[in-house]
Each structure stands twice: as structure tokens, then as C-alpha cells.
Amino acid sequence: MSSIKTTSTKTTSSDGSHSLSPTSLAGTRTLVAVAVRGSSMGSRQAVRWAVDNLISIADRFVLVHVMPPLNTISTPSGNRIQISEMDPTIVAMYRQEVKAKCEEVFLPFKTLCRSKEMETLILEDENPAYALLKYITRAGCNNLVLGSSTSSNFVGRKLQGQDVPTTLMNFVTTTCNIFVVSRTKVISKLIDSYSNPEDAEENRNHEFSVTINREVSTIHPPSEASEYGGDDDYSAPVSEVFTDVPSRKFTNGDSFAGATVNYKRQMSRTNGKKNLLELPKGNEHDFMASAFKESKKFELQSELSGLQSELRHTLEMYDRACEDLVHVQKKIQSISSECVEEASKTRAAIERVEMWNKIAEEEKSNYLETTNELEVARQLLSQEVHERQKAELNVITTFTERQVLIDALFSGDRRYKRFTRDEIVVATGSFSDAKVIGEGGYGKVYKCTLDHTPMAVKVLHPQEFHSKKEEFLTEVEVLSQLCHPHLVLLLGGCPEIGCLVYEYMENGNLEERLFCEGGTEPLPWFIRFQIAYEVACGLAFLHGTKPEPIIHRDLKPGNILLGRNYVSKIGDVGFAKFMTSIVPDNVSMCRNSTLAGTLNYMDPEYYRTGVIRPKSDVYSFGIIVLQMLTARPANGLVMSVENAISCGLFVDILDKSITDWPLPEAQELAWLALRCARLRCRDRPDLRSEILPVLERFSNLANIQLQKADNFMPSYYFCPILQEVMEDPHIAADGFTYEYSAIQKWVEKQKVSPVTRVILPHIRLTPNLTLKSAIQEWKQQQVQTA
Numbered sequence: 001m002s003s004i005k006t007t008s009t010k011t012t013s014s015d016g017s018h019s020l021s022p023t024s025l026a027g028t029r030t031l032v033a034v035a036v037r038g039s040s041m042g043s044r045q046a047v048r049w050a051v052d053n054l055i056s057i058a059d060r061f062v063l064v065h066v067m068p069p070l071n072t073i074s075t076p077s078g079n080r081i082q083i084s085e086m087d088p089t090i091v092a093m094y095r096q097e098v099k100a101k102c103e104e105v106f107l108p109f110k111t112l113c114r115s116k117e118m119e120t121l122i123l124e125d126e127n128p129a130y131a132l133l134k135y136i137t138r139a140g141c142n143n144l145v146l147g148s149s150t151s152s153n154f155v156g157r158k159l160q161g162q163d164v165p166t167t168l169m170n171f172v173t174t175t176c177n178i179f180v181v182s183r184t185k186v187i188s189k190l191i192d193s194y195s196n197p198e199d200a201e202e203n204r205n206h207e208f209s210v211t212i213n214r215e216v217s218t219i220h221p222p223s224e225a226s227e228y229g230g231d232d233d234y235s236a237p238v239s240e241v242f243t244d245v246p247s248r249k250f251t252n253g254d255s256f257a258g259a260t261v262n263y264k265r266q267m268s269r270t271n272g273k274k275n276l277l278e279l280p281k282g283n284e285h286d287f288m289a290s291a292f293k294e295s296k297k298f299e300l301q302s303e304l305s306g307l308q309s310e311l312r313h314t315l316e317m318y319d320r321a322c323e324d325l326v327h328v329q330k331k332i333q334s335i336s337s338e339c340v341e342e343a344s345k346t347r348a349a350i351e352r353v354e355m356w357n358k359i360a361e362e363e364k365s366n367y368l369e370t371t372n373e374l375e376v377a378r379q380l381l382s383q384e385v386h387e388r389q390k391a392e393l394n395v396i397t398t399f400t401e402r403q404v405l406i407d408a409l410f411s412g413d414r415r416y417k418r419f420t421r422d423e424i425v426v427a428t429g430s431f432s433d434a435k436v437i438g439e440g441g442y443g444k445v446y447k448c449t450l451d452h453t454p455m456a457v458k459v460l461h462p463q464e465f466h467s468k469k470e471e472f473l474t475e476v477e478v479l480s481q482l483c484h485p486h487l488v489l490l491l492g493g494c495p496e497i498g499c500l501v502y503e504y505m506e507n508g509n510l511e512e513r514l515f516c517e518g519g520t521e522p523l524p525w526f527i528r529f530q531i532a533y534e535v536a537c538g539l540a541f542l543h544g545t546k547p548e549p550i551i552h553r554d555l556k557p558g559n560i561l562l563g564r565n566y567v568s569k570i571g572d573v574g575f576a577k578f579m580t581s582i583v584p585d586n587v588s589m590c591r592n593s594t595l596a597g598t599l600n601y602m603d604p605e606y607y608r609t610g611v612i613r614p615k616s617d618v619y620s621f622g623i624i625v626l627q628m629l630t631a632r633p634a635n636g637l638v639m640s641v642e643n644a645i646s647c648g649l650f651v652d653i654l655d656k657s658i659t660d661w662p663l664p665e666a667q668e669l670a671w672l673a674l675r676c677a678r679l680r681c682r683d684r685p686d687l688r689s690e691i692l693p694v695l696e697r698f699s700n701l702a703n704i705q706l707q708k709a710d711n712f713m714p715s716y717y718f719c720p721i722l723q724e725v726m727e728d729p730h731i732a733a734d735g736f737t738y739e740y741s742a743i744q745k746w747v748e749k750q751k752v753s754p755v756t757r758v759i760l761p762h763i764r765l766t767p768n769l770t771l772k773s774a775i776q777e778w779k780q781q782q783v784q785t786a
């Protein structure tokens with residue numbers, strides 16, 4: 001173009017003042033755009049000036065801000081990541097966030113245009129000038145207002161060679177007015193009006209000139225340069241090139257043509273520097289080519305500047321990368337050393353783990369061994385507990401049996417127990433021969449269990465029972481009251497079938513042991529002496545019963561039963577003869593028409609006359625003692641012993657199974673037995689006054705020997721009532737020693753001695769500590785021997 005003209009018209013505002021009104025787009029919609037860069041002074045001046053002078057003619061009023069393009073996104077660590085490497089959703093969110101922050105730029109300016117609706121627009125480009133040019137072209141902007149502050153953000157990045165206002169004024173189309181507003185002046189480039197034929201004549205009269213404010217007499221010093229100051233090629237102030245308009249509303253006295261100077265003067269003032277708007281003297285085509293070259297030059301310079309900037313940025317990034325690499329290498333070295341240290345620690349830890357595993361294996365094996373030992377100990381303990389419980393149960397059973405026996409012995413209201421026929425049948429297995437343990441003239445003896453206690457049941461022959469049933473019942477009632485340590489206890493009976501129930505004796509009878517039947521061991525001499533004394537005590541008890549003496553009538557070795565520890569008891573007392581009350585007190589005999597007993601042990605006088613006396617039992621006792629000395633049959637035994645003693649061959653007649661006979665005592669006992677076996681009763685010794693003292697002396701001798709023996713216990717260790725070894729021996733008023741619990745219950749029920757049947761003078765009991773100590777020592781010896 002040959003020249004650039006400015007056309008201005010004066011319009012009168014509603015208050016009568018005049019304002020500038022560009023007419024280049026008369027008859028079309030007017031769009032006023034103000035480029036802002038935040039809350040800077042230049043942007044506020046530009047918006048205020050646009051509001052005061054252009055908003056009244058604007059159909060749209062737009063505030064425009066240019067932001068740099070979003071190529072990268074910063075991370076919290078300070079690094080930046082290309083958006084092409086990011087998720088589009090995250091990029092879109094980040095872009096919205098940045099634009100929302102940029103919208104805050106418009107907040108200070110919205111209060112300046114309250115009377116007009118204001119729009120806001122954010123452009124995104126690296127070059128603000130190009131962004132504004134594109135917006136002017138595409139949006140059809142009529143008026144563009146810019147600020148002149150040097151700290152603008154939206155044009156803060158200067159192009160290498162030209163600033164934003166200069167670029168816009170060089171390349172803007174002829175359809176948009178450009179206004180650059182500073183604090184004291186407004187630089188404008190108005191629309192070329194040659195396009196309007198009606199105004200051509202008027203416009204030709206207006207040369208492009210520099211309008212200077214009348215109020216300003218001098219050019220502003222260089223310190224007040226525009227915020228869009230250019231490079232050295234365009235060092236002349238823009239105010240000297242374009243129209244200078246004061247930064248206030250135009251008044252009636254103001255005019256764009258107030259003062260002008262010609263083009264040559266203007267050139268002289270620029271010191272020969274080329275003016276941007278100077279028209280060359282050649283044709284218009286040369287000017288356009290030159291302008292195009294200048295434009296290309298500017299574009300290349302801009303691209304070069306951008307490349308240089310990118311190169312500097314790349315070099316900076318490379319330096320930072322090198323620094324980061326050095327830092328990373330140092331960190332790698334540090335980590336390597338740490339890894340080596342950690343590896344050594346790991347190896348040490350592995351070694352410790354292996355050591356602990358080995359220790360754990362050892363502990364596990366020890367634990368298993370201990371567990372096995374514990375299991376074995378538990379089994380042994382369980383077995384021991386079982387055995388102990390079994391022993392305790394046996395003790396409890398024994399104690400219960402003892403209590404039952406004691407209760408049966410000392411029951412005042414109940415003399416004996418009456419068993420039913422069914423009980424006897426069941427106990428004997430329907431009188432099975434397998435349970436027969438003996439047989440005599442009166443019947444058979446069965447071993448059975450009644451009331452959980454071993455017992456001996458003697459069943460009488462039917463004819464014997466039926467002939468004397470009433471007498472049987474009377475005698476059983478009386479005999480059930482007899483209680484002596486050396487008498488087999490009659491526990492009860494069954495009147496229906498005529499049977500007697502006795503306590504069971506474990507070691508059989510004396511006859512079996514004397515003749516070693518069933519392979520039994522022979523009895524030692526001191527046991528034989530002790531049995532002789534005990535049988536004599538039992539006979540003395542029977543003969544001394546009140547009110548009627550009792551005569552056994554059938555005393556023989558088969559009726560002398562041996563219990564535990566070979567304590568002897570006289571059995572088969574059930575059919576002993578009572579001397580009736582019709583016999584006078586001074587008569588000690590009675591006549592019985594029916595003989596009873598075994599022939600070889602029967603008193604010859606009783607056999608011949610039928611008169612029974614207590615000394616009839618003494619004769620039988622004498623024969624039994626001779627058998628204990630010789631272990632020979634009773635037939636003709638008295639004559640054989642007498643001949644042996646008279647011939648001095650007593651040793652030859654003694655039992656050969658015993659080798660340690662005390663000969664003097666044995667011979668003395670033989671003489672005593674021969675006296676007991678004399679034919680006439682009056683020639684026989686008295687049981688209490690003559691026989692018992694001698695036998696008691698022999699019993700003491702036997703007890704001494706018993707203490708020396710390992711398998712035998714002295715008889716005085718046994719309670720005369722219970723026939724068991726005493727645990728708490730006490731001496732009663734009769735001089736005998738008993739188990740405390742047994743004698744205590746005895747004296748509660750009866751006032752006579754259990755042994756002598758004599759009334760006790762008192763019931764005080766004295767502990768026999770000496771005997772208790774002896775019993776305990778004997779038990780300890782037995783444990784040590786076992």
C-alpha cells in the first residue's frame with residue numbers, strides 16, 4: 001500500500017463529550033477485543049481506556065489472554081513430562097486446571113465494565129502476536145486494544161527482533177484498528193479508509209502523520225519506552241511513528257490533526273533509521289515483495305530464536321541429566337556398597353538361620369526323646385496308678401469284708417444269716433461236684449461265694465437233717481453266737497435244705513498238711529507246736545461256755561482247718577453236743593444213745609459206755625498231737641509211740657520230713673499226748689490246769705523260732721478276733737492283744753473276753769507299742785527279703 005491513513009470520527013457520548021469512533025466497519029457488528037496479561041498497570045489502563053472510549057459502540061466486548069501451549073506437565077519432583085506420554089484424560093484435566101487459573105486473570109477487569117456484558121477468551125500459542133493475528137482474522141475483530149507495560153504476561157516472551165505491538169501493526173489486516181495504550185498516550189493504527197469511495201476524497205487530504213498531543217511539547221525520554229520495545233533496527237519510539245492520542249477521553253478541542261510534521265522531518269528525527277511505515281519510492285509491487293521478505297525474515301528470526309531457546313533448554317536439560325547421572329552413579333555406588341553390606345549380613349543371617357535350624361533339629365530330637373520318655377513314664381505311672389488303685393480296691397474290699405465280718409460277729413440283734421435255698425443252689429452251682437472240697441459222715445462241703453465273700457457250705461445228708469431238724473435249728477442258733485479266734489466261724493445256714501455256712505480257710509485242714517496231700521510242703525515243728533496250743537485254746541473255750549459246756553465229739557485232723565499264716569481253727573462244730581440243763585452242775589458228762597465221731601479218734605470210754613464228757617475231746621486231742629509228731633495214721637499210734645519212748649527210739653518215730661526237731665520239747669509233748677490218750681477219763685490231764693500251761697510254753701518257743709523264719713509270722717501278731725496281722729494292737733482287760741477296731745466293737749456289744757469268755761473287769765484299752773514296733777520291723781524285713 002502506498003500509505004497508511006487513519007480515519008477518525010467524533011461521536012458524542014450521552015453526557016455531551018466526544019469519543020473516538022472508528023468507521024471502518026460502519027454498518028456491521030462491532031467487536032472490541034482487549035488483550036490483557038493479568039493485573040498489570042498496562043492491562044488496567046488498556047481496559048479502562050477501552051471501556052471509556054469503545055464499549056459504547058461495541059456489540060461484543062471481549063477480554064483476550066494468551067497462554068503458552070501445554071507441551072509438558074510438571075511432576076511433584078520438579079521434572080517435566082511430555083503430554084504425548086501422558087494419558088489424554090489426565091492431560092485434559094490438567095489443561096482445564098491451567099485454564100481455570102488463567103480465568104482468574106480476568107477477575108480484576110470485570111468490575112470496570114459493569115454496564116456492558118463482557119466475554120473472556122483464552123488463546124494458547126507460543127507466540128502471542130501470531131495468536132492475536134489469528135484471532136483477528138478468524139473472529140473478524142474490528143478493534144484491538146493492548147497495554148504498554150513492559151511486564152506483560154500474555155506477551156511476556158519477546159520475539160527476537162520485534163515485539164508484539166510492532167508485529168501486530170506491521171502485519172494486521174486493514175479491517176482492524178490497533179490501539180496501544182500507555183500511561184500518558186495512545187498509539188493507534190486505524191483502518192485504511194480507501195476501501196470506502198465516499199470518503200476517498202477526505203482521506204486523501206489526510207496524510208499519514210504523527211499526531212502529537214498539544215499538552216506534550218517534547219518527546220518522552222527513552223526511559224518511558226513501550227512495553228513492546230523492539231530491537232536495534234526499530235529503536236525509534238513508536239510514539240514518533242504513529243498517532244499520539246492522550247490517554248483520556250477526547251474533547252471538543254482535541255483533534256488527530258492538531259500538529260503535523262512532514263515525512264522528511266520525521267525521517268531526520270529518526271537519524272536515518274528506516275521507518276516501519278515508510279513507503280518506498282518504487283512501485284507498489286516492490287514494496288509488497290520487500291514487506292514479504294521482511295515478514296519471512298522475521299519469521300525465520302522467530303524460528304531461529306525458538307530453536308536457540310530450545311537448544312539452550314536442551315543443553316540445560318543435558319547438563320541436568322549429566323548431573324543426575326553423576327548423582328545416580330554415586331547413588332549406585334552407595335547402593336552397591338550397601339548391597340555388599342546387606343549381602344554379607346544376609347550370608348551371616350543365613351548362617352545364623354542354619355545354625356538355629358540345626359539347634360532346632362537337635363532340640364526337636366531331644367523333645368521327641370523326652371516325649372517318648374515322658375510317654376513311657378506316663379505308661380508306667382498309669383500302670384502304677386492302676387496297680388495302686390487295684391491294691392486300694394483290694395484293701396477296700398478286704399476292709400469291707402472285715403467290717404461285714406465284724407458286724408456279723410458283733411451284731412446283737414442278728415445271730416446268724418438265714419440263706420435261701422436259691423442262694424445256696426446258685427452259690428454251689430446246683431451242688432456241683434467241681435466245688436466239693438471235703439466230705440464227711442454228715443455230708444459234703446462246697447467252696448462258694450456268698451455276699452461277695454468266699455465261704456464253705458456244708459450240706460447235710462437229707463436223712464440226717466430230717467430226723468433231727470428241730471435239734472439242728474436250736475443248735476445252729478446257739479452255735480452262731482460262738483466267736484473265738486480258734487473256732488471256725490458259723491456265719492449262717494439254710495434251714496430249708498439243712499446246710500451250714502462257715503468261713504473259708506485257705507490252707508485246708510491239718511490232715512492234708514501232715515500227710516502232704518496234693519504235694520503240699522510239710523509243716524515245720526514250730527508250726528505244729530503252735531497248732532497244738534491253738535487247738536487246746538479252742539477246746540478250752542468250748543468246754544467253758546456258759547450256761548452249757550459244748551463237747552465237739554468229732555475232733556480229728558480233718559476238722560482242724562488252717563487259715564492264713566497257718567492259724568488253726570476247730571471246725572465242724574455244728575454237730576457238737578450241748579450238755580442239757582437237766583444235768584446237775586457237779587456232773588460233767590451225759591449219755592447219748594447215738595454215737596458220733598470217727599472211730600480212731602473216739603474216746604474208748606465213750607465208745608464203750610455211751611457217756612460223753614469234756615475229756616472225751618481231750619482223748620481226741622492227744623491222738624492229734626501224736627500224729628503231728630509222727631505224721632502217722634491214728635490206728636495203733638499210742639502203742640507205737642509208747643514202745644519207741646521205752647526203747648529209746650523216740651527219734652526214729654518222729655516225722656522224718658522235719659530234721660531240726662527240738663528233741664527234749666518234742667519228747668515232753670509226746671508224753672503229754674500219751675497222758676491225754678489214756679483209756680480212762682480220770683487218768684487224763686485237765687485241759688486248763690495241766691495241758692494249756694505246757695502248750696503255752698511250747699508256743700513261746702515256737703514264736704521265737706517263727707521270728708527267725710522268713711516265711712512265718714508269730715501267732716501273737718494276729719488278732720484273736722479277726723485272725724489278721726494287727727496294725728494297731730491294744731491290750732484288753734483279759735491280758736490278750738487285739739486289733740483296736742475289732743476289740744472296740746466287741747466290748748460295745750459284749751462284756752466278756754473274746755478268748756477266755758470271762759467277764760471283763762473294765763473296757764479300757766492300752767496300746768501295745770512294743771508289739772506294734774515288732775510287727776512293723778517284721779514287715780520291713782519281709783519287704784527287704786522280697
